[in-house]
Amino acid sequence: MAITNEVLAEAISLVASVDGITMTPARLLEDVVALAELFPEVERFRIAVEETVKALSMLAMGKKEGKPLERNHEGILSYHYQSIRVNGQEADLRVAYEPDIGTLFIWQFGHRWIPADATFYARLDTRKKEDARET
Amino acid sequence: MHRSIQEAMESASSLPSALHKPRQVESMLQNYAILKATENEELAWVTLDPDLYQNMLEYIAILEDQLEQANLNLVIENRKGDTEFKTGDDLATDALELLNRNQKVIQEHLHGNNE
Numbered sequence: 001m002a003i004t005n006e007v008l009a010e011a012i013s014l015v016a017s018v019d020g021i022t023m024t025p026a027r028l029l030e031d032v033v034a035l036a037e038l039f040p041e042v043e044r045f046r047i048a049v050e051e052t053v054k055a056l057s058m059l060a061m062g063k064k065e066g067k068p069l070e071r072n073h074e075g076i077l078s079y080h081y082q083s084i085r086v087n088g089q090e091a092d093l094r095v096a097y098e099p100d101i102g103t104l105f106i107w108q109f110g111h112r113w114i115p116a117d118a119t120f121y122a123r124l125d126t127r128k129k130e131d132a133r134e135t
Numbered sequence: 136m137h138r139s140i141q142e143a144m145e146s147a148s149s150l151p152s153a154l155h156k157p158r159q160v161e162s163m164l165q166n167y168a169i170l171k172a173t174e175n176e177e178l179a180w181v182t183l184d185p186d187l188y189q190n191m192l193e194y195i196a197i198l199e200d201q202l203e204q205a206n207l208n209l210v211i212e213n214r215k216g217d218t219e220f221k222t223g224d225d226l227a228t229d230a231l232e233l234l235n236r237n238q239k240v241i242q243e244h245l246h247g248n249n250e
Contacts, residue, residue, distance in 0.1 A: 008234055016226040016230065022221065022222045023221070025228075028230045029230045032230075037244075037245060
């Protein structure tokens with residue numbers, strides 16, 4: 001079964017419902033669609049979304065913490081997590097975020113290498129330039 | 136811009152010539168956007184190391200293809216300027232509205248990629 005817009009909407013609602021996170025709507029949509037590209041089967045997509053929600057929740061609650069990125073990503077932390085919890089599964093997904101008082105600014109979530117090798121950080125660069133939060 | 140180019144040059148020139156290890160690729164990719172903007176004359180500095188230069192060009196070509204496939208900025212309309220951080224219901228409402236406005240292109244995008 002292909003991923004419909006209803007399934008995408010469900011994923012958006014789930015991610016947005018995490019307490020303590022802040023993100024731009026367009027980036028949330030982009031990242032959800034990117035996950036749908038990566039996991040075209042509905043059940044697998046839903047699992048990846050669930051794992052994303054869990055990761056965001058743990059970060060927002062302070063139960064987990066990412067590692068600081070270097071150089072031009074100074075101030076941003078990256079947390080690695082599995083798209084599905086099974087033995088042997090690498091931590092293939094990432095959340096790039098910036099802690100602030102009472103919230104986490106979510107820059108981006110998604111796969112590190114697929115579908116477009118390593119564009120996670122290239123896209124992060126683009127998003128940083130777009131950011132109007134500091135202007 | 137000049138400072139960014141300088142930083143990219145220093146960073147990339149510090150890489151070993153074997154660029155196929157993920158960590159090294161990652162470092163280079165972090166500078167991709169900068170290098171892309173300077174890939175002509177200003178990238179000529181890498182001719183100091185022919186292997187590095189060739190690898191860089193190959194990666195840029197590959198990345199351009201991949202970025203073209205994955206560039207949702209081209210797919211999702213009306214996103215430009217939408218850089219305001221939101222939370223909770225506002226975040227969901229606006230993202231869903233954006234999804235609603237782009238249903239057709241998103242489905243075409245997903246369908247095309249998964250064929």
